Amino acid sequence: MKSLSEIDTVSKRSSKAAGYSWGIAEEIGKNIRLLEIFSLPGIKNLNDFLNKKKNIKLENLNLIAEDNIPNNSQYCPVITGVNFLDQIKTLEALSKIKFKNIAYPLLFLPFVSRASEIVGKRILLKLDEYEFLLNFNNNINSNFSKKEIIEIAKNVSIKILENEDSFNDQEWRELYKLSEETFVEENDSLKQSGAGAGLTDND
C-alpha cells in the first residue's frame, strides 16, 4: 500500500511535469491525498487526466460567476478548483453556482471540500447524477461509491448550505427533556448551599 506521503509527493511532481506551476502542483498533491483519505479514486483520475490532458481542449476559468459555460471546450478541473478555493469568500454570497462541462470533476471536488472548511459551511456538490455532501472537509457523504474515472461532468452545481439544524424543535425538546433526568431537584437547603454564592446579591 502506498503511504499518503508518497501519494502527495508523486501527485505533486507529476502535476508539475504536466505543466502546472509548483504552487498549483502543491495544491494537487494535497488534494489527491485528501481524495484517497476519503476513499475516492484520486490517483486513478489524476493519472488518466494528466495522460490525456494534451488531447483535451481545456479552458481555464479564472473568475467564477453564478453561471459558468465554456466556449466549445471543457473547464480544467484544477484551475477552476484553485480559483473556486481562492474566491470562496466572495462566492459564499451566491446561493447556487453552476458549471457546464468540467473535465475530470473528481479532481475539482477536493477544492470544494477545502472551501467548505474555510467558510465553515457544508457544501452540496452535484456532478451530473452524483451528489456529494462536503462536511467542513472532515468527511464526504455521497451516492458515488465506484472506483472509477469520471472524464467529464456536463452539469455541475454547487450549493453552499446555511448552518441549520437537521432536526425540528419538537425532537430537540424531547431529547432535552430526557437529558434533564440527570439533574437533581434542589430543596431549600441545597438552593442555599449548592451554588457556592452568597445568600444575598445586594452585598
Added chain:
Amino acid sequence: MNIPLRNPKVVMKLSRLGSFHQSRLSFLRSFLKEFKDWDYKRDLFELNKNGYGTAIFSFKKKNRVYSLICFANELDENERSDRVIATKWDTAFTLFDGVPTKLDIDRLKNEVPKQEIGRLSYKELTLSRANKSVRVFNHVVESLSNGVQPNKELLAKVGYLYRTTAVYGSGKFGLADRFRIKNREEIYGPFRLEMMLVYLVRQFTFDQVNHVAKNRNPNKAVNLDPEICKSLGIGNSTGLGMAPFIVNHPTLLNNWIYAREASLKQIREIKNAAIIDSNLFKDCLKKSIKNITSWNTESEYQIKKIKSLLRDLNKFILFLDNEFDFNQEYPFNRIYEYVEEKYEEECVEYVVSMMLEPYDNIVSPFIKKMSSEEDKYFNIPTQRKVIELKTILEDKYSEILNIDFTKKESNFNFWFISKNKEEPRLANRFDENGSDLEQPLAIARDIKKLYETLSIYKDSSTIALFLSNNSDLRHVVRRAFIAEKFPYSEIQDNTIGKEIVPIDMLRLKLSFFGALKFDPRSDKWLRICMFQGAPLPEQLKNYDEHWVYS
C-alpha cells in the same frame, strides 16, 4: 528586563545556521530523556559465527512496544559503499510498531535489505542501513577475541563501529505516515523514532562485535568494556538529500529555531543566576573543549572553523575565570552581548548552546513544541489585499529584496532531483543541463520576482485576483503568509548563489539532531557521529543529562 528575540535576519543567515551546535534541544538528547523510563530488551539474537543473521531490540512501556529489527548480511569488500549509488549494505534495519510476528520478520527479511527499492508497510516506522568501519570493526574483533581491549586512540579517532548512510521515516517507501502516530505523547518532538532507530542500532553494533569475537575464540574472548562502548557512537554520512528539507518545511524550521531563540531570550532575562547554574554552565563549557580537540577532519573549511572556535573559546574561558562576575545582574545577557561583540559566529552559537545546559526548566517545555501541524498553514488567505502582502515582503524579506538576480553569480546554481536516486542535487545553471526542471528551492529569487510583480497591481486588489493571473508565484505567496506568522521559517539568504555552502544547511539540521564532530568531505556531504558518549540502554534509568561533556 525584556530581551527581544534575536533578529531572524541575523539568525537565519546560512553562515549563522551553519554554525549551530548540538544542545539540550537536540533530538537525540530529548529522545533519551523521554525513553529513559522505558524497558529495554534484546528479544532475538540469531546471528551465525560471523555475525550474520537477525536480531531484535525493543523499548516497552505499558502496552506500547517499539522493536528494532536488524538484518546483518555478508557483503563483498567491493560491494561496500557509503555513496548513495550503493545497493547493498552490511546491515539493514527497520523500527517496527509493536512486536513483530514471524510472518512480519519473514516479510521484512526480504524487503528491508533492499532499502529504497523494497516495500514497507504502515506497521514499520523508520528504515535505515549501515556499513562497518571495516578497519575499526576488525581491530575490535581481533582484540576482543585475544582477550584484550582495543586501541582506544584508534577508536577515539573514528568514533564508531558502523555508520548509517540514510535514515528514512514519515511514509517513505510505504512506511507509516506521521498521522498514524502523531498523537502519541512519547513521540512529540521531531525525528524521535529516527533517533530511537539509531540508538538501538548502536547497541546492535556492540552486541554483534562481542558475538563475533566470542565465536572466533570462545575460551579467550572478552566483551567490549562498557566504558569503551559508551565512548562510541554511530557514524553517519549525509549528503544534499537533507538540505531541501529545511526549505520545504518552513513551519517546522521555525519551531526548531524558535525553541532555541525563546530559550535563549528567557535565559538572558534571568536577573540573578544561581551559583549551581553558573557553575554548571562553566563546567560544561570547559569539559566540552575535549570534544573540540578530538574533532578530526581533513576539510580545510572545517579545520579553519574548529581553529577559530577553539581560539575564541579559550579566550572566553579566560575571560570567564578572570574577569567575569556572575554575581552581577543579568549575567547571561552580559555574556551573550560580550561573545556577540568579540567572537566569530561559530563561537557565539556554541556559547548559546552551552547557556541552555543549566536550564532544563526553561528548555524542556519547548521540546514538545518543536513539531508542526504543517497542513494548518497550507491554505492561502486569498481575501487579503496586495498591499498587505507587499508589507509582509518588505518587513520579512528586506535583505533578500536587495539581491540583484540579474547578476550571474546570484543566479548561479539550481536544485534538481536526480532521476536515478530521486535525491536532491545542486548544479551550475550555466554549465549543466536540467535547469528547466529546477525544484522550487530558489526562494529568495522567487520572492523578489513576487515583489516586482505585485508592484503592477493595485494595493486594494485581492490576493485571489493576483493569483488568478500569476499561478507561477503561488508557492512563494503561500510562504510569505507563513513567514508573517512564523519569524524563523525562512532562510535569509540566496540558496542558488555562487557562494552558497550547502553543508551550512546540513549542519543546521544535524545540530538539531544532536550530531557531533562535523567532518565535511566536500562542500556537499559530510560525516558526523551520533550518540558518542551517550548512556547505554541499561544505564538509561539513571544517567547524567550532560553526558555529552563527560
